[in-house]
Amino acid sequence: MRSGDVLVMNDTRVINARLIGNRETGGRIEILVVDRQGDGLWLALIRPAKRVSEGDIIRISDEVSVEIVQKNVVQASDHSAPLHQVRLVTDLHWAEALSRAGQIPLPPYIRNGMSTSDDTERYQTVVAKNPGAVAAPTAGLHFTDALLQQLRDNGVTIQTITLHVGYGTFKPISVDNLDDHQMHEESYFISEQTADVVTTAKREGRRVVAVGTTVTRCLESAWDGGALRSGEGSTALFLKPGSRINVIDGLVTNFHLPRSSLLVLVSALMGIDDIKLGYADAISRGYRFYSYGDAMLLWIPR
Secondary structure (H helix, E strand, O other): OOOOOEEEEEOEEEOOOEEEEEEOOOOEEEEEEEEEEEOOEEEEEEEOHHHOOOOOEEEOOOOOEEEEEEEEEEOOOOOOOOEEEEEEEOOOOHHHHHHHHOEOOOOOOOHHHOOOOOHHHHOOOOOOOEEEEOOOOHHHHHOOHHHHHHHHHOOOEEEEEEEOOOHHHHOEOOOOOHHHOOOOOEEEEEOHHHHHHHHHHHHOOOOEEEEOHHHHHHHHHHEOOOOEOOEEEEEOOOOOOOOOOOOOOEEEEEOOOOOEHHHHHHHHHHOHHHHHHHHHHHHHOOOOOOOOOOEEEEEOOO
């Protein structure tokens, strides 16, 4: 990167969204809260869902229980796991309740999803501060405080947005036609400072580099005919080959799973042929994929 570039990161913080408890009649139940709806209500994945009924109370700790409010609230069209509505029963603020009673929701390919106390900080980026994500914005895991300071010393401006990574980000594509794939909607927030810095950079012809696909979707969704909108918003943007890219000039991102919207997104930026070449090279060199895997820096052809 060079002096004048703007690097934008996602400062969302992963919450302890995995709750493990027992029914009043016995039996271990695992609940992954994925979408806060207000008034203590959440959408959640439940395992095993067939062993709970509406009205059941799952005891997580002395301070926290979960009530099963309504099963199968969101039934996925691709027959993947449905989402259920639950209520967090506690006298604590939701963030404090999850912090005390929950676990970091590691992906299942890392120790079968079972976290340790170290993961509370290790599965966070160095800019993480706003709690709400159920997964880390993994591209940001490659950055350290020292690296960010080196970038600043070299004249790179670093800004942040907040987009809480949700369950839908990792939903596999199950349709043959990309136009039929439905993206899960996610909320974001852009400060006035970040909006001004990015807008000024674009007007002056300086490069904007996104750290991660969440930042990419946020910036591209908030671009409004020559300026970046500040404030709260939501996006269900599905970037695919043929989509217009208005804001970002570069992207730092991990190597993604086949049949994922994330792999389609990088193909939209670079073209399918170049992405295939890049992935073939990564595989031949034994690069690691997924959350704690290797990263690539893409400069988007203009």
